[in-house]
Amino acid sequence: MSTFLHTVQRKRWPRLVAAFLAFPPAGLLGLAAAGGRVDDxxxxxxxxxxxxxxIGAAQALAGGLPQLWTVATSAGMAAGLTVGATAVGFGTGLGDLVVQGAITGLVVGPAxxxxxxxxxxxxWVIAAPALWALGWLVTTLAGVDVSRQCTVFGGSGALVHSALAGLLLIRIEK
Known part of the structure; x- marks a missing residue:
């Protein structure tokens, strides 16, 4: 990789990581739209x-991704969360949320x-389920109150997810 491209990519990663800041407000807005709980x-x-x-809009803006990324993320999260949360009976135990995250990633990733x-x-398709499951794992182990049946993992999980996803995006888009 040329020095110029390496510098550009090195500057892009912090912006992709910073997109984690969109996860908490995205979750609050999503939870409000859902009626306060993801229970059906x-x-x-x-x-x-x-x-x-x-989340998709923040990632696209921060990471210089195409605007279709926003639509893909929204559609993938809608379908993925529906299938994932339903599959675990809307449970909020650690195992439930890791499975829910993996299923969400199985849909978001291809989108x-x-x-x-x-x-x-x-x-990306292969990595996405692990990244989404890891987000829920980190959030739950960090002690966040996941019993509120949220739409997405908290800031701690979002930071880990965004850091790893950002590294992967930079690597695969070389």
């Missing part, structure tokens, strides 16, 4: 769409991958 499929669908819209180019798509 309609709440998950609506809450996931709103949460994904805010976002449609916006990426080349072989990076496959890598």
């Amino acid at each position: 499929p309609v709440a998950a669908l609506v809450g996931g769409a709103v949460t994904g819209l805010v 976002q991958a449609l916006v990426l180019s080349g072989r990076g798509r496959v890598i």
Whole structure:
């Protein structure tokens, strides 16, 4: 990689990581749109769409991603959270949330991958379930009150997710 490209990518990673700041307000807006809890499929669908819209827009803006990333993230979160939360019976135990996160990532990853180019798509699809599951794992272990049935993991999980996702995006988009 040329020195110029290396410098550009090195400056891009902190911006991608900073997008983690969008997760908490995205979750609050999504939770409000869902009626206060993700405790049924309609709440998950609506809450996931709103949460994904805010997260996707922040990631696209911060990371220089195409605007279609926003739409893909919103659609993926809507469908993924609906399937994931329903699959675990809207449970909030550690295992439930890790599974819910993995399922959400199974849907968000391919949706976002449609916006990426080349072989990076496959890598993103494979990594997304682990990144989303890890977000819930970190948030739960950090002691965040996950019993509120939120649409997305908290700031601690978002920071870890964003740091790793940012590194991966930079690597696969070389």
